[in-house]
Amino acid sequence: MGYSRQIYREAERRLEIKRIKSEQELDKRRELLFARSKRAEKITYELAHTTVLAAHIVLARGNVREEVEKLREKNIALRMELYGILDKLGLPENYLEEWHDCDKCNDTGYIDGKMCRCMRSLLRSTAYEQLNRSSPLSISDFDSFSLEYYSDKKDGGQSPRDIMARVLSFCKKYADSFSTGSRSLLFQGGPGLGKTHLSLAIAGKAIEKGYGVIYVSAPVIFSQLEKEHFGRNEGTGTQQYLLDCDLLIIDDLGTEFPSKFTVSALYSLINSRTMSSKPTIISTNLTLSELQDTYSFRIVSRIIGMLSRVGFVGNDIRQLKNKKHKGE
Ligand SMILES: Nc1ncnc2c1ncn2[C@@H]1O[C@H](COP(=O)(O)OP(=O)(O)O)[C@@H](O)[C@H]1O
Ligand SMILES: [Mg+2]
Ligand SMILES: [Zn+2]
The missing domain is CATH 3.40.50.300 (P-loop containing nucleotide triphosphate hydrolases)
Known part of the structure; x- marks a missing residue:
């Protein structure tokens, strides 16, 4: 069934609220984790930093390959350590990622430009709610x-x-x-x-x-x-x-x-x-x-x-x- 533009807009608005919520929830989880483990905070900061560094190295055109390889190894080591900390605290591996209701489209409603099933059912329920x-x-x-x-x-x-x-x-x-x-x-x-x-x-x-x-x-x-x-x-x-x-x-x-x-x-x-x-x-x-x-x-x-x-x-x-x- 075709839906009016107003229904599309409303469904998209709801998805956006979902996405904002999952960002906020991630911020909250991060804070909670950092309060329990200073080391986790440090690692998270360093991980963000290594990405920036990699960009700098590429721009500086030094011994790019070697430097990038070193960073990559450091990055992996930091990640492993972080997973270890999460595991010890009884937290899941994806604790520091956004949690979406729909893993197929990450709550965007679309996969490669095609409408996701979750969007279809959201449109439907939105339309019936309005009615x-x-x-x-x-x-x-x-x-x-x-x-x-x-x-x-x-x-x-x-x-x-x-x-x-x-x-x-x-x-x-x-x-x-x-x-x-x-x-x-x-x-x-x-x-x-x-x-x-x-x-x-x-x-x-x-x-x-x-x-x-x-x-x-x-x-x-x-x-x-x-x-x-x-x-x-x-x-x-x-x-x-x-x-x-x-x-x-x-x-x-x-x-x-x-x-x-x-x-x-x-x-x-x-x-x-x-x-x-x-x-x-x-x-x-x-x-x-x-x-x-x-x-x-x-x-x-x-x-x-x-x-x-x-x-x-x-x-x-x-x-x-x-x-x-x-x-x-
Ligand atoms: N068996 C019941 N138990 C509790 N409340 C009831 C019951 N039957 C009806 N009511 C309440 O009484 C009121 C009238 O019932 P309603 O379903 O509107 O009656 P009808 O549609 O048959 O005229 C409503 O507020 C309804 O919630
Ligand atoms: Mg009645
Ligand atoms: Zn979806």
């Missing part, structure tokens, strides 16, 4: 999801807690084994039951694994699709990301103001993604019949047909938390 800038990604995770909020009173054999325990374990498994071949899901249930929470938790895991994830609310995606339709959306490339990303999360379906056009655009978006086996997770507070009333029966059936339904039950946790907060 998710205004969304609450990283707010929710599995660890902060508690089953205590769901009643354990059995209603016909199963309590809400039993059901939600299964939902939670399903979502965890889904996230752990997430790949571009994963199935698409429909999170359905009343407000405040943890749909957004769990979809963000899945997003977090997928991002951790290096997948490109986009999280959007239905009103945002619908206005995007509409802009594209009327050709007012110039060069943001967002549409392409909606199609290309590894996981698309559409939250709060049913809260937007639907038009005939946007609903069929949504259908074709999910359809194209399904065809290229790219999963989508949709959340909605609406029941099936409410969805069918809001959109058309035909389109809703076709969309539902591409998703596996995950039903959320219980009492509004937002309200439960507020009550607890007020001490009621």
Whole structure:
């Protein structure tokens, strides 16, 4: 996928920060070493000095070969001594070299003018970060999801807690084994039951694994699709990301103001993604019949047909938390 110049600039800026950091870290390591060994400091200084000397000899055109050979031997002896000191102190051989995240390109992003793999993945993650800038990604995770909020009173054999325990374990498994071949899901249930929470938790895991994830609310995606339709959306490339990303999360379906056009655009978006086996997770507070009333029966059936339904039950946790907060 092509990236905008702004994304390139941002990725290059990040690499530069990395390089500056590794220089600073080297300075720190050097100071620490010199505090422990005066001899190491002396050798480091002399090693720097021998390089300068070699340059002088070449310039002076004296008995160049002999002098340079002597210096070379001295240089080797000093290095060996320095390695010995590092070894005694339990430090690695490369202690006085810059440490890079990527040894292939030394964090420059390029090898012989060709883009390094690390740069490719940095561009990708930078682009996805920018796309998710205004969304609450990283707010929710599995660890902060508690089953205590769901009643354990059995209603016909199963309590809400039993059901939600299964939902939670399903979502965890889904996230752990997430790949571009994963199935698409429909999170359905009343407000405040943890749909957004769990979809963000899945997003977090997928991002951790290096997948490109986009999280959007239905009103945002619908206005995007509409802009594209009327050709007012110039060069943001967002549409392409909606199609290309590894996981698309559409939250709060049913809260937007639907038009005939946007609903069929949504259908074709999910359809194209399904065809290229790219999963989508949709959340909605609406029941099936409410969805069918809001959109058309035909389109809703076709969309539902591409998703596996995950039903959320219980009492509004937002309200439960507020009550607890007020001490009621
Ligand atoms: N099982 C849970 N444990 C802890 N907090 C939860 C749980 N479910 C929901 N919440 C919190 O309650 C609030 C509403 O949940 P949310 O996921 O937004 O509900 P929904 O999307 O189903 O309307 C959020 O702040 C969320 O983090
Ligand atoms: Mg929600
Ligand atoms: Zn690299």
